[in-house]
Each structure stands twice: as structure tokens, then as C-alpha cells.
Amino acid sequence: MSRLQVVSGKGGTGKTTVAAALALALATEGKRALLVEVEGRQGIAQLFETEALPYEERKVAVAPGGGEVYALAIDVELALLDYLQMFYRLGGAGRALRKIGAIDFATTIAPGVRDVLLTGKVCEAVRRKDKQGRFAYDYVVMDAPPTGRITRFLNVNDEVAGLAKIGPIHNQAQAVMRVLKSPETAVHLVTLLEEMPVQETVDGMAELKAAGLPAGRVLVNMVRPAVLDAPVPTDVRRQDIAKALSRAGLGGARKGGRAEQLVEPLLAQAADYEERVALERRQRAELAELGLPVHELELLAEGIDLAGLFRLAAELRKQGL
Amino acid sequence: MSLTPAVPLDVDPLLDDPETRIMVCCGAGGVGKTTTAAALGLRAAERGRKVVVLTIDPARRLAQSMGIDSLDNTPRRVKDVDGPGELHAMMLDMKRTFDEIVEAHADAERSRAILENPFYQSLSAGFAGTQEYMAMEKLGQLRSREEWDLIVVDTPPSRSALDFLDAPKNLGSFLDGKFIRVLMAPAKVGGRAGMKFLNVGMSMMTGTLGKLLGGQFLRDVQTFVAAMDTMFGGFRTRADATYQLLQAPGTAFLVVAAPERDALREAAYFVERLAAEKMPLAGLVLNRVHGSGAAQLSAERALAAAENLDERRIVDQDAGKVGVQNSPETPSGSPEPEPAHSVDGTNSADGTDGTDTVDAHAQHLTTGLLRLHAERMQLLAREQRTRDRFTALHPEVAVTEVAALPGDVHDLAGLRDIGDRLAAGGTRPTGAA
Ligand SMILES: Nc1ncnc2c1ncn2[C@@H]1O[C@H](COP(=O)(O)OP(=O)(O)OP(=O)(O)O)[C@@H](O)[C@H]1O
Ligand SMILES: Nc1ncnc2c1ncn2[C@@H]1O[C@H](COP(=O)(O)OP(=O)(O)OP(=O)(O)O)[C@@H](O)[C@H]1O
Ligand SMILES: [Mg+2]
Ligand SMILES: [Mg+2]
Numbered sequence: 219m220s221r222l223q224v225v226s227g228k229g230g231t232g233k234t235t236v237a238a239a240l241a242l243a244l245a246t247e248g249k250r251a252l253l254v255e256v257e258g259r260q261g262i263a264q265l266f267e268t269e270a271l272p273y274e275e276r277k278v279a280v281a282p283g284g285g286e287v288y289a290l291a292i293d294v295e296l297a298l299l300d301y302l303q304m305f306y307r308l309g310g311a312g313r314a315l316r317k318i319g320a321i322d323f324a325t326t327i328a329p330g331v332r333d334v335l336l337t338g339k340v341c342e343a344v345r346r347k348d349k350q351g352r353f354a355y356d357y358v359v360m361d362a363p364p365t366g367r368i369t370r371f372l373n374v375n376d377e378v379a380g381l382a383k384i385g386p387i388h389n390q391a392q393a394v395m396r397v398l399k400s401p402e403t404a405v406h407l408v409t410l411l412e413e414m415p416v417q418e419t420v421d422g423m424a425e426l427k428a429a430g431l432p433a434g435r436v437l438v439n440m441v442r443p444a445v446l447d448a449p450v451p452t453d454v455r456r457q458d459i460a461k462a463l464s465r466a467g468l469g470g471a472r473k474g475g476r477a478e479q480l481v482e483p484l485l486a487q488a489a490d491y492e493e494r495v496a497l498e499r500r501q502r503a504e505l506a507e508l509g510l511p512v513h514e515l516e517l518l519a520e521g522i523d524l525a526g527l528f529r530l531a532a533e534l535r536k537q538g539l
Numbered sequence: 540m541s542l543t544p545a546v547p548l549d550v551d552p553l554l555d556d557p558e559t560r561i562m563v564c565c566g567a568g569g570v571g572k573t574t575t576a577a578a579l580g581l582r583a584a585e586r587g588r589k590v591v592v593l594t595i596d597p598a599r600r601l602a603q604s605m606g607i608d609s610l611d612n613t614p615r616r617v618k619d620v621d622g623p624g625e626l627h628a629m630m631l632d633m634k635r636t637f638d639e640i641v642e643a644h645a646d647a648e649r650s651r652a653i654l655e656n657p658f659y660q661s662l663s664a665g666f667a668g669t670q671e672y673m674a675m676e677k678l679g680q681l682r683s684r685e686e687w688d689l690i691v692v693d694t695p696p697s698r699s700a701l702d703f704l705d706a707p708k709n710l711g712s713f714l715d716g717k718f719i720r721v722l723m724a725p726a727k728v729g730g731r732a733g734m735k736f737l738n739v740g741m742s743m744m745t746g747t748l749g750k751l752l753g754g755q756f757l758r759d760v761q762t763f764v765a766a767m768d769t770m771f772g773g774f775r776t777r778a779d780a781t782y783q784l785l786q787a788p789g790t791a792f793l794v795v796a797a798p799e800r801d802a803l804r805e806a807a808y809f810v811e812r813l814a815a816e817k818m819p820l821a822g823l824v825l826n827r828v829h830g831s832g833a834a835q836l837s838a839e840r841a842l843a844a845a846e847n848l849d850e851r852r853i854v855d856q857d858a859g860k861v862g863v864q865n866s867p868e869t870p871s872g873s874p875e876p877e878p879a880h881s882v883d884g885t886n887s888a889d890g891t892d893g894t895d896t897v898d899a900h901a902q903h904l905t906t907g908l909l910r911l912h913a914e915r916m917q918l919l920a921r922e923q924r925t926r927d928r929f930t931a932l933h934p935e936v937a938v939t940e941v942a943a944l945p946g947d948v949h950d951l952a953g954l955r956d957i958g959d960r961l962a963a964g965g966t967r968p969t970g971a972a
Contacts, residue, residue, distance in 0.1 A: 228569075229568040229569065229696065230567075230568050230569050412947065413598060413600070413947050413949075414569075414598050417598075417599065445907060445910050445911045445914060446904075446907040446908075446911065447907065448904075450904060451900075451904075454901070454904065455898075455901065458897065458898040458900075458901030459901055459904065459905050459908070461897045461898075461901070462848060462897050462898075462901050462902040462904075462905035463844070463905055463909075465848065465851065465897050465902070466844035466845070466847045466848045466851075466905070466909070467844060467847060468836065468840070468844050479833075480833050480836060482832065483831060483832030483833035484833055484908040484909070484911075484912055485908070486832055487831065487832075487833075487908070487911055487912060487915055488907075488908055488911060489945075490945040491911055491945075493945035493946055494945050494946070497945075497946055497947075519914075519917065519918075519921075520921075521800070
């Protein structure tokens with residue numbers, strides 16, 4: 219299991235949720251995992267039902283078996299200031315730079331700089347060791363930008379190559395790339411069993427591979443459980459279903475009876491269901507062609523709360539992640 | 540079954556009204572903005588108007604079905620549109636739109652210099668807000684051509700619908716902003732009283748940034764800004780002009796949302812924002828709403844009935860009653876024993892002709908149908924709750940509902956279907972399948 223787990227995927231497919239569940243799963247049995255957010259939306263705090271996270275590592279959950287999940291929401295501006303401070307000893311001038319929008323400028327207008335700062339911070343956490351020489355975190359899980367941007371985001375070297383050929387940013391980019399392109403890292407994509415997210419996943423994995431980044435697993439989220447165990451036979455007799463409904467106490471099976479009136483709508487719902495299942499089967503087949511491990515996480519009908527998150531984590535562990 | 544019926548949104552009069560010139564479909568990511576925009580465009584065209592639809596990142600198959608899968612950044616007439624109107628459609632190419640602005644405002648030599656500038660290239664290829672800015676820009680261009688009765692605009696996939704309103708201004712301000720100007724000519728600004736500090740900050744700033752980013756990068760930015768600046772009247776001005784277009788009476792915003800908590804919360808923010816900006820909101824499209832033809836049967840009763848059937852099957856198996864599935868059909872209405880216990884507790888007038896000779900397969904299938912139904916009804920109840928919450932907050936917003944279709948929407952027939960539902964969903968309680 220790679221120590222840096224990057225979770226991307228189409229917007230809204232459940233990147234933040236799955237990244238959090240993965241961190242919990244990896245922390246199980248006394249391990250330490252750091253969950254990192256890079257888009258400044260406080261999604262992790264919401265998920266773990268805590269107040270907004272400051273720019274520092276904080277314990278947010280205890281995993282089954284005593285493991286710990288820490289979380290970090292990276293603030294790009296502060297990260298850049300830290301960075302400038304470290305290399306240039308700006309003193310109070312840093313604040314002045316911020317005031318006139320210079321920091322905003324540097325992090326916005328040169329997206330490469332922003333990405334190097336973010337990935338740099340993450341890689342630092344991956345490599346950090348304590349006094350005994352053990353890794354500070356067994357695992358680092360990154361709730362990453364969506365599929366459309368992930369390759370550029372991780373491929374910081376290329377991005378800053380045109381900007382900085384020497385100097386600290388350049389060195390940092392080199393160090394980051396050594397971690398990201400190594401087996402220490404795995405990039406997973408979250409998807410749904412729908413056409414567009416699956417298409418993005420297929421394209422995204424191809425892009426990652428082309429860029430030499432380690433394509434990890436496909437995490438299919440919000441999978442609906444099977445309800446009908448076999449297809450409805452095409453020659454199913456309405457009357458038989460009406461009788462069964464009636465037998466279950468739902469009214470008369472005769473034409474116009476209350477049970478009989480349910481038959482057509484129930485069969486229509488079954489037809490919808492089967493159409494959806496067929497569509498899902500095609501999407502699964504497309505994903506299988508990638509030749510990567512695929513995991514499925516069920517749709518929790520009542521939405522995600524802390525208990526739901528633990529359930530997803532348990533599911534991931536069961537599937538050997 | 541809506542508790543607080545919202546004001547219905549009647550789409551057809553809006554589409555037919557010659558005063559309606561621009562319709563904008565906004566909403567959170569993935570809710571159906573592109574589908575709604577294309578469906579409205581098709582419907583308006585088939586009702587006789589000359590329409591252009593500006594789509595952004597449509598699904599591949601949908602684009603193919605409209606014949607706009609080749610990115611050439613100009614509207615193409617869509618074939619197989621019925622009726623008297625015309626439908627033209629295009630897919631936004633943001634880089635091309637940016638390039639065109641440059642080319643339209645500079646001679647060949649200068650525009651080449653800009654187009655080749657590395658900073659320009661990274662800016663036009665996907666800077667935050669570029670897509671929104673270019674969507675606005677394209678809308679402005681289409682409007683000024685005066686070729687169409689109606690322009691239907693899709694908005695970029697972003698997590699917040701507000702980005703569409705904010706991003707162009709932000710990018711515009713940024714490019715026109717004090718900061719970037721200062722970067723170009725520190726001396727000018729520094730000479731003004733009170734700006735001394737800024738100047739000091741600035742030279743240190745360019746120095747630091749230069750070290751950080753490489754001097755070449757800063758020079759690229761400076762060259763770019765200089766070239767752009769002398770050419771045309773500013774990004775911010777352009778963004779503002781289109782923004783005003785959006786406030787004009789001929790514009791109608793449609794907020795698209797799925798009946799889910801996050802999407803509706805986003806829709807509520809957007810509705811409030813439109814009001815604050817005095818932008819005309821036509822209404823809310825609730826997309827992918829579920830319904831049931833058997834809504835009279837509650838989830839609880841369906842589940843109880845399914846369990847009842849399962850128990851009987853076990854009893855039947857023990858009693859050796861399996862294998863009767865090929866028995867001739869009992870004539871309907873023949874007298875049959877009462878079921879052991881009636882789930883709803885009533886043996887109504889239409890009789891309970893439950894029978895002990897029910898086909899075992901049919902019985903098993905029926906438990907499945909009942910469980911599927913229970914699931915559907917639970918979903919309906921959840922959707923209803925989120926919808927009621929929105930209506931309670933914004934009772935003034937007109938609403939139309941579109942059913943969740945089992946498959947996705949990827950051809951003209953599918954768009955027509957969505958169009959029919961958009962038109963009908965405001966007048967009847969639920970347009971669900
Ligand atoms: N397995 C699941 N079952 C039910 N609901 C889920 C599941 N996974 C995610 N969700 C819900 O789906 C919504 C989107 O999830 P999440 O915020 O994790 O997605 P995301 O990909 O991080 O989104 P964004 O692109 O906006 O960052 C949330 O409301 C979340 O609670
Ligand atoms: N009423 C519906 N029933 C079934 N499927 C639908 C419905 N409306 C939209 N879809 C499908 O949902 C998917 C997303 O729709 P669409 O692309 O229109 O969303 P969008 O809001 O434009 O997304 P994005 O924010 O990514 O641009 C598409 O596959 C589309 O076919
Ligand atoms: Mg997220
Ligand atoms: Mg779209």
C-alpha cells in the first residue's frame with residue numbers, strides 16, 4: 219500500500235467523502251493517517267463535524283483499533299508566506315506583500331506556483347520523520363482537485379519548468395516529482411456508474427499514465443444495491459402478480475381491484491430499474507477494461523454522516539484497501 | 540402530493556414571448572444545466588423561434604447528436620428539427636474565444652506576439668474564471684449579431700452557480716487591476732502621493748517574485764499586459780457590459796437543481812443573489828425528480844406486504860405447495876379464501892381474491908417489485924422534504940419539475956421528452972415517470 223494516496227474524480231462524485239473514508243480505513247489498528255485538503259473549502263471539517271480547520275494538523279477522528287486520523291486544510295497564501303519567510307526572511311514585509319495583493323497574484327496568476335506549494339506541503343508530510351526516525355504518518359491521503367485538473371496539478375515539474383529553471387521553486391518541484399512518480403504514491407479516481415464520470419475516469423487514467431504518474435484504483439461510489447435478483451420475465455403474467463399482491467393483503471386481484479391496479483406501475487418501475495442496471499453494467503464493463511483494481515462503495519440512502527463514514531471505511535477495509 | 544405547492548413555472552409562454560431574448564441555465568455541477576439548455580432551445584425552435592444554444596462541455600453523445608462535436612466555436616444549424624423554427628447550436632471553445640478577441644483587436648503581427656506569449660497561453664488554457672469569462676464574452680458576441688430571436692446559454696460546470704456571475708468580473712478586475720498595472724510601470728504609480736509605500740513594496744515584490752518565478756515569467760506577464768492594454772478597452776469593461784445584458788428585461792434566468800440538499804441549498808443562494816443583482820429570475824427547474832404510478836401504496840405497507848409474501852412462501856414450501864406455477868390461471872373473480880392477515884387491515888369491497896395457488900415465481904418476483912417500490916417511495920419522501928424546505932424559504936420562486944429518466948439524455952428525442960416535461964412539469968404536480 220503506497221504511503222501517499224491521492225483521491226481525485228469528477229466533481230461531486232464523492233472525492234472528499236471517499237478520501238476521508240480511506241484515511242479512516244488506513245488508520246485502523248493503530249496507524250496514523252493524515253487527510254489533506256487542498257482546495258480551501260473546509261469539506262473535511264464538515265464531514266467530521268468539527269469547526270473549521272486552521273492551517274495546522276489536527277486530530278479529527280480515532281479509527282477502530284485505536285488508529286488516528288489527522289487533518290490539514292492547506293491555506294495557499296499562508297503556505298507561500300511560510301515559504302518566502304523560509305527562503306528570504308521577509309519579516310514584516312510579508313504582510314505588506316499580502317496587503318497589496320502580491321501573494322494573491324503569485325498564487326493565482328501562476329497556477330504552477332500554487333500547485334507546487336500544495337503538493338510540496340503534502341510531500342513534506344509524507345517524508346517527515348520523528349526523532350526515532352519513524353515516519354510521522356503511516357499514510358497521507360489527499361483530497362485532490364477533480365479529474366480534469368489532476369494531471370496538471372501533480373505534474374508540477376512540467377508546470378513550473380517554464381517559470382523557474384533554478385532556485386527554490388525549481389528544487390522543490392524536483393523533490394515533489396520524485397515522490398509523486400514513485401511507488402510511494404497511488405492516484406485513485408472516484409466515479410459513479412454513469413456515462414460522464416466513467417468517461418472522465420477512463421480519460422483521466424490514460425492521462426495519468428501518459429504523464430508517468432502512478433494510476434491507482436478505481437473507486438466506484440454511490441452504488442445502488444441490487445433489488446431484483448433476476449430480470450422480470452418478458453412473458454410474466456399480470457394476473458399472477460395481481461394474485462400475489464392480493465395474497466399479500468393489498469386488495470383485489472380482479473380487473474380494477476386494488477391489487478390489480480398496482481401491477482402496471484410496479485412493472486413500469488421494474489422496467490426503469492432494469493434499464494438503469496443495464497446502463498450500469500455497460501459502465502462497469504468500460505471500467506473493467508482499464509485493467510486496474512476496482513472497488514465499489516454503496517450509496518447510503520440517508521446521506522453521509524460520521525456513522526456513514528465509518529461504514530464506508532469498514533467497507534474499504536473489507537475490500538483489502 | 541406536494542404539501543406546499545410552489546408557484547408553477549409555465550415554460551411555453553416564456554419560450555414563445557418575443558421579448559425573451561436570452562435564457563441562462565445556471566446551477567451546481569452535474570444537475571442538468573446542459574441538458575435543460577439544449578431541451579429548451581429545441582423546444583423553442585420547434586415552436587417557431589430562431590434559436591441558438593451555447594453549450595459548455597456537453598456530454599460527447601449529446602454533442603454528436605446535435606452535430607456540434609467538432610469544436611469550431613461557431614453555431615451550426617441542427618438537423619432534424621421539426622416545425623417552423625431553427626435551432627443552431629455550438630460548444631464553447633474557451634481558448635479559441637480568447638484568441639478571437641485578440642485577433643479582432645490587433646493587427647496580425649501584434650496578435651501573433653500575444654498568442655505566442657507563454658503567459659497568455661497558460662491564461663487562455665484554463666485559468667480560474669477563464670471559462671466563465673469566455674462564456675459571457677461569447678454570449679455578448681452572439682447577442683450583438685442580432686441573428687437569433689432567442690439565445691439559450693448553458694453555464695460552465697463549477698461547484699457553485701455563483702461562479703458564473705463572479706468569475707468574469709474577478710478575472711476582468713484582475714487583468715485590468717491596479718496590481719498588474721503597477722507591475723508594468725511602478726514609477727507612474729509611485730509618483731502619486733500616498734502611494735510611496737506601494738512603490739517600495741512593489742519593487743521588493745517584483746524582485747521577490749522574480750527570484751521565485753524566474754525573471755522571464757515576469758517579463759512575459761509585463762509584455763502581455765502591455766500588448767493587451769493598448770489594444771482594447773479593458774477586460775473589466777467587457778465583463779461589465781455583458782453583466783448589464785444579464786440584467787436587461789429580455790433575459791430570463793432558470794436555476795436548475797436536483798431535489799437534493801446540496802443542490803437546492805446552492806439554488807437558494809443563487810436565487811438570493813439574482814434578486815440582489817436585480818437579475819430577472821424566471822424560475823427553478825427541479826430536475827431528476829422521482830415519482831411513482833403507485834404512490835397510493837406507502838413504503839411501509841409495501842415492505843410489510845413483501846415480508847408477508849416471503850413468510851407464506853416458506854410456509855408453502857414446508858407444506859409442499861411449490862411447483863404449482865404451471866397450474867391454469869384461476870379465473871379472476873372466483874371465490875377464494877381470505878388471506879391469513881391483511882396488511883392494511885381492510886378487506887375492501889373489491890374483494891381479496893388472494894389464493895393459495897399463486898405461482899411461486901410470480902410470488903418471488905412480486906416481493907422484489909414491492910421492495911423496489913418501497914425504495915422508490917422512500918426516495919420520493921426524501922426529495923419531497925428537501926423540496927418543501929426550498930419552497931418554505933422561497934415561496935415566490937416558480938417551479939417546474941422534470942422526471943428522472945432511467946437512462947441519460949443523449950439525442951433529440953430525449954431532449955424533446957425533457958422539453959415536454961419542462962413545459963408540463965409546472966402545471967401538473969409531478970411529471971415523474
Ligand atoms: N456513498 C455515498 N452515499 C451517499 N451519499 C454520498 C456518498 N458519497 C458521497 N455522498 C454525498 O454526495 C455529496 C458529494 O460528496 P463529496 O462532497 O464527497 O464529493 P466531492 O467529489 O468531494 O465534491 P466536490 O467536487 O464538490 O469537491 C455529498 O453530499 C456527500 O454526502
Ligand atoms: N431528467 C433527467 N433524467 C435522466 N438523466 C438526466 C436528466 N437530466 C440530465 N440527465 C443526465 O445527467 C447527466 C448530467 O447532465 P448535464 O450534463 O446536463 O448536467 P450539467 O449540469 O450540465 O453538468 P456539468 O455541471 O458537469 O456541466 C447527463 O448524463 C444527462 O444525460
Ligand atoms: Mg470535495
Ligand atoms: Mg454542463
